[in-house]
């Protein structure tokens with residue numbers, strides 16, 4: 001399987017099926033979809049927002065490349081770094097989605113762009129970041145390793161999301177065998193469920 005085929009496979013495979021074959025990389029379930037149950041797939045750009053600095057967010061937004069997912073850790077977890085304006089900029093930059101280990105704001109505007117910009121976060125708040133300008137003085141770190149919802153994220157990691165939450169995978173760690181297993185499971189599962197519903201003896205179907 002070529003790398004392009006693997007990425008295409010990852011785009012298609014059900015996240016809970018990956019959950020059958022992987023143990024690491026799943027963010028804590030507190031991180032959930034905020035603006036619809038849309039599929040997220042892209043490359044991580046990380047921001048460690050140690051202070052609630054809107055200027056640091058703007059620096060990261062300006063650097064965004066198409067297909068990237070903005071992944072933000074919010075120090076203290078009380079300030080929203082993402083809302084109507086941030087989301088509009090992210091869409092304009094071709095961003096694939098946003099993951100915030102913390103709250104977001106302006107939920108109506110986020111829902112409007114849900115199809116193009118899936119946003120995952122821990123909740124909502126009206127308390128937003130402020131124009132502190134601490135990034136140039138080292139108050140926040142852009143494109144370093146961060147931990148979000150119990151999972152380590154490096155810039156360039158693959159970030160997947162759906163109704164079930166967020167999964168982070170190292171781009172190098174992509175394993176064709178694991179992906180094949182998951183795709184086969186997705187292919188076979190409808191037939192297994194159909195047999196259960198048809199009344200085929202359960203003992204003939206379940207692995208025991």
Ligand SMILES: O=C([O-])CC(=O)C(=O)O
Pocket residue numbers: 054080081082083084085086087105106128129130
């Ligand atoms: O300013 C912020 O921190 C978030 C916000 O409200 C927006 O992007 O509209």
Ligand SMILES: [Mg+2]
Pocket residue numbers: 083084085105106
């Ligand atoms: Mg706003």
